[in-house]
Amino acid sequence: MDIDVIISYLPLYKEALLLTAGIGWQGIALAFLLGLLCAVITHLRVPVLRGFVAVYVELFRNTPLLVQLFFLYFALPKIGIHISPTVCGTMGLGLLGGAYMAEALRSGLEAIPAIQSESAQSLGMTGMQTFRHIILPEALSSSVPGIVANVVFLLKETSVFSTISLMDLMFTAKDLIGMYAKTIECLTLLVVFYLIMLLPVSVLGSLVERRVRHAEFGD
Amino acid sequence: MGQTLLKISHLHKKFGDRVILKDLNLEVKKGEVVVVIGPSGCGKSTFLRCLNALEDIQGGEVLLDGEPVRKDASNVSAMRQKIGMVFQSYDLFPHKTVMGNILLAPLKVQKRDRQEVEREAVELLGKVGLADRRDDYPRQLSGGQKQRVAIVRALIMHPEILLLDEITAALDPEMVHEVLQVVLALAKNGRTMLIVTHEMAFARAIADRILFLEDGEIVEESGDPKAFFEKPQTERARQFLRSFEY
Numbered sequence: 001m002d003i004d005v006i007i008s009y010l011p012l013y014k015e016a017l018l019l020t021a022g023i024g025w026q027g028i029a030l031a032f033l034l035g036l037l038c039a040v041i042t043h044l045r046v047p048v049l050r051g052f053v054a055v056y057v058e059l060f061r062n063t064p065l066l067v068q069l070f071f072l073y074f075a076l077p078k079i080g081i082h083i084s085p086t087v088c089g090t091m092g093l094g095l096l097g098g099a100y101m102a103e104a105l106r107s108g109l110e111a112i113p114a115i116q117s118e119s120a121q122s123l124g125m126t127g128m129q130t131f132r133h134i135i136l137p138e139a140l141s142s143s144v145p146g147i148v149a150n151v152v153f154l155l156k157e158t159s160v161f162s163t164i165s166l167m168d169l170m171f172t173a174k175d176l177i178g179m180y181a182k183t184i185e186c187l188t189l190l191v192v193f194y195l196i197m198l199l200p201v202s203v204l205g206s207l208v209e210r211r212v213r214h215a216e217f218g219d
Numbered sequence: 220m221g222q223t224l225l226k227i228s229h230l231h232k233k234f235g236d237r238v239i240l241k242d243l244n245l246e247v248k249k250g251e252v253v254v255v256i257g258p259s260g261c262g263k264s265t266f267l268r269c270l271n272a273l274e275d276i277q278g279g280e281v282l283l284d285g286e287p288v289r290k291d292a293s294n295v296s297a298m299r300q301k302i303g304m305v306f307q308s309y310d311l312f313p314h315k316t317v318m319g320n321i322l323l324a325p326l327k328v329q330k331r332d333r334q335e336v337e338r339e340a341v342e343l344l345g346k347v348g349l350a351d352r353r354d355d356y357p358r359q360l361s362g363g364q365k366q367r368v369a370i371v372r373a374l375i376m377h378p379e380i381l382l383l384d385e386i387t388a389a390l391d392p393e394m395v396h397e398v399l400q401v402v403l404a405l406a407k408n409g410r411t412m413l414i415v416t417h418e419m420a421f422a423r424a425i426a427d428r429i430l431f432l433e434d435g436e437i438v439e440e441s442g443d444p445k446a447f448f449e450k451p452q453t454e455r456a457r458q459f460l461r462s463f464e465y
Contacts, residue, residue, distance in 0.1 A: 118273050119310040123324035123376060124300035133323060137314050212314070 016172040027093025035101020043109040060099035073164040104146030108139035141212035148205030221249035231278030240435040257432035271302040303373030307385040309365040311357040363394030
């Protein structure tokens with residue numbers, strides 16, 4: 001292993017890390033909002049919309065991100081819709097993640113006993129107030145493990161971004177190997193940089209999990 | 220005892236085709252403590268739940284201060300604020316501290332001043348012996364403590380009437396006492412209450428009036444609890460009371 005080579009590659013990997021993490025977090029934020037919307041629609045059994053949500057969730061959970069990205073990047077332009085690789089990556093991750101987040105949040109919503117909202121209502125709270133102050137926070141806290149697992153999973157999925165020519169970590173590594181054939185150095189750096197991005201998420205995730213574990217009903 | 224506070228007339232409740240409550244009539248006066256007893260499945264809990272519109276009703280009406288309480292009415296939230304309820308399973312909000320549980324509705328629903336509500340909450344917590352637990356989460360409390368917090372959470376709304384639905388049924392025996400003491404103190408201070416319970420000694424001690432409910436009907440009603448427990452007038456009440464003897 002050549003330390004000088006590693007040091008000379010560091011700035012490139014750093015660039016790639018920032019790009020990967022940037023798109024990753026935007027995609028995850030989108031996924032969370034989309035997932036929350038879908039979970040609420042499913043939970044409230046909103047007619048019609050509920051059907052769309054079910055189709056969406058199954059469609060995106062049961063196809064690879066790679067295929068979804070190819071659709072956004074190569075198929076949409078054929079019908080006149082052009083989007084940049086960055087937007088494409090964000091959207092792809094958001095759509096895939098939304099389907100997973102919807103499931104995690106839905107199970108959180110379902111875990112809340114009916115008596116919780118009845119207690120809130122008996123205190124004079126309206127449906128909206130009950131949802132905002134009771135149902136949503138409780139559902140979020142019991143969904144934390146699922147959400148954290150999804151975040152880690154989605155950040156790893158960013159490795160397919162290289163296929164739509166985004167200069168992410170994977171792309172950078174492949175590119176450098178192709179040019180200079182320093183395979184071991186490049187792959188080692190790749191592993192290290194993924195860890196730099198993901199380890200804090202896992203650690204932070206378990207901290208948050210411990211912090212919000214109030215949702216033990218009964219005793 | 221003053222004027223009529225709660226008036227229930229010809230109350231009918233069905234779940235699908237199953238009739239739960241048949242033509243129930245009851246008037247509760249201000250300051251009165253009415254205790255409802257009866258075998259499991261007789262409709263006691265459903266009866267209480269109809270009174271603050273957690274259940275819709277299929278006939279009759281519930282009037283509080285002459286105003287109807289209905290699940291589909293636009294003023295249902297305002298009416299529920301006047302009717303405090305405590306449930307069997309002390310349903311505190313698990314993500315909020317004791318204080319958070321108590322302050323939520325006064326602040327968000329009644330839009331009261333935080334300082335004023337906090338002062339009152341501290342005072343009430345002191346009265347139920349939980350002044351030092353204000354920052355604990357529900358999971359850190361015992362069943363009896365949780366139930367006392369639930370009572371404070373209902374009281375701070377300044378309800379005109381308190382509905383207690385088997386509030387000691389889920390508690391360990393040694394915790395029943397501490398909760399019932401709190402309720403007895405409320406009764407002594409003239410709080411209007413409608414209580415469903417299986418604690419016969421408690422019912423006898425606290426009731427101004429006893430209702431014996433069976434199969435959704437008031438089978439016996441007595442304004443003299445002592446007489447009722449010693450010499451019930453109906454055979455069904457007699458049989459029910461006998462089931463508590465050993």
